[in-house]
Amino acid sequence: MNSAKNASKPAKLTRNLGLKHRNSFGLDSTAELAYEITSANQLPALMKELGDKKLTWRALGGGSNVILPESLPGATLLINILGQEIIQSDQEYSWLSVGAGVNWHEFVAWTLDQNLPGLENLALIPGTVGAAPIQNIGAYGVEIGEYIDSIEAFDSSAHAFVTLSQEACQFAYRDSYFKQNPNRFIVTKVVFKISKAWQARLQYADLAKQFAESSSSPSAKQIFDAVCTIRSNKLPDPKVIGNAGSFFQNPIVSTEQYEQLSKKFPNLVSYPDIPGMRKLAAGWLIDQCGFKGKRVGPVGVYEDQALVLVNHGGGTSTDILNLAKSIQEEVQNNFGIGLDIEPNIL
Ligand code: EPU
Numbered sequence: 488m489n490s491a492k493n494a495s496k497p498a499k500l501t502r503n504l505g506l507k508h509r510n511s512f513g514l515d516s517t518a519e520l521a522y523e524i525t526s527a528n529q530l531p532a533l534m535k536e537l538g539d540k541k542l543t544w545r546a547l548g549g550g551s552n553v554i555l556p557e558s559l560p561g562a563t564l565l566i567n568i569l570g571q572e573i574i575q576s577d578q579e580y581s582w583l584s585v586g587a588g589v590n591w592h593e594f595v596a597w598t599l600d601q602n603l604p605g606l607e608n609l610a611l612i613p614g615t616v617g618a619a620p621i622q623n624i625g626a627y628g629v630e631i632g633e634y635i636d637s638i639e640a641f642d643s644s645a646h647a648f649v650t651l652s653q654e655a656c657q658f659a660y661r662d663s664y665f666k667q668n669p670n671r672f673i674v675t676k677v678v679f680k681i682s683k684a685w686q687a688r689l690q691y692a693d694l695a696k697q698f699a700e701s702s703s704s705p706s707a708k709q710i711f712d713a714v715c716t717i718r719s720n721k722l723p724d725p726k727v728i729g730n731a732g733s734f735f736q737n738p739i740v741s742t743e744q745y746e747q748l749s750k751k752f753p754n755l756v757s758y759p760d761i762p763g764m765r766k767l768a769a770g771w772l773i774d775q776c777g778f779k780g781k782r783v784g785p786v787g788v789y790e791d792q793a794l795v796l797v798n799h800g801g802g803t804s805t806d807i808l809n810l811a812k813s814i815q816e817e818v819q820n821n822f823g824i825g826l827d828i829e830p831n832i833l
Pocket of ligand 1: 732734771779
């Protein structure tokens with residue numbers, strides 16, 4: 488518990504706040520009580536009040552990995568805790584302390600301006616710094632969990648601030664201790680530990696291809712730019728067409744099951760995983776079922792990447808979840824594989 492946290496101005500309350508522009512799917516959703524959290528110090532009093540009144544609550548970061556219902560009863564905490572600084576540096580590492588409400592992509596760009604490369608493969612991922620560790624965001628061969636030193640959060644069970652070490656966060660593919668314990672923690676600050684021995688990480692085929700013809704090793708800024716280009720070409724811009732990135736996790740199966748499947752489907756796309764297991768490209772499975780570009784009323788499957796569901800405008804969480812269900816059923820029928828939904832269904 489951090490007893491040094493003094494009281495501060497209470498969180499600003501807005502009643503019946505429309506969240507359409509605060510979720511990347513662009514779903515119409517109204518928060519009964521929306522509290523803007525600009526400082527961790529506001530949480531103890533607010534959480535006590537919500538507890539005393541027996542109100543349900545949830546925290547919302549950038550809204551880029553959630554499926555919101557049409558109305559959100561109780562309290563919605565809009566996390567807008569800002570600030571980023573280098574807090575320590577030695578010959579091997581730099582430690583950065585970053586507020587949970589900081590925009591992830593802008594933070595990655597800032598680390599490069601500070602000459603602290605390492606996070607460039609994770610450029611252009613929408614959302615906030617505080618939400619990123621919950622699903623352990625990952626792209627192009629890098630996961631955020633590798634770079635986290637510790638996380639400060641308000642633990643609603645203990646009604647106290649806690650600091651979780653990297654190990655305690657239990658990072659795994661699109662998973663963490665926070666995700667395993669939903670509605671318990673409110674992440675307020677993330678401390679990153681960035682090695683000064685930087686090396687380009689180009690093992691992901693799409694990225695390696697960008698530099699195949701260059702004789703010298705690319706800089707972190709060049710990798711950052713290449714990742715931005717690849718993502719912009721493959722993934723829909725949420726400002727133009729509502730989406731939450733990959734809608735399903737890539738399923739992990741036993742090598743035995745993988746071998747049986749690949750005999751039947753020689754083009755099956757997969758990646759190595761921990762020994763004895765193999766990760767399959769869910770996008771490929773969905774694509775094979777003929778869903779790419781398919782539209783069902785106001786929602787659909789993105790035309791260039793079958794793993795991304797989109798809201799063409801006016802779609803609701805029910806529309807999205809019905810489409811998701813039909814995809815899950817088809818993939819189950821054709822491949823005997825269950826797909827898990829990635830974004831958080833509130
Ligand atoms: N594929 C198809 N058809 C499709 C889509 C994909 O055949 O419609 C096949 C292709 O062969 C492709 C392979 O599947 O090479 C994998 O696709 P891609 O490289 O686009 O990556 P992904 O597995 O679909 C994952 C992450 C992305 C991340 C990329 C790059 C998950 C759930 N998704 O996608 O993360 O950006 O790799 O590392 O792990 C996100 O989580 O929101 C996200 C965008």
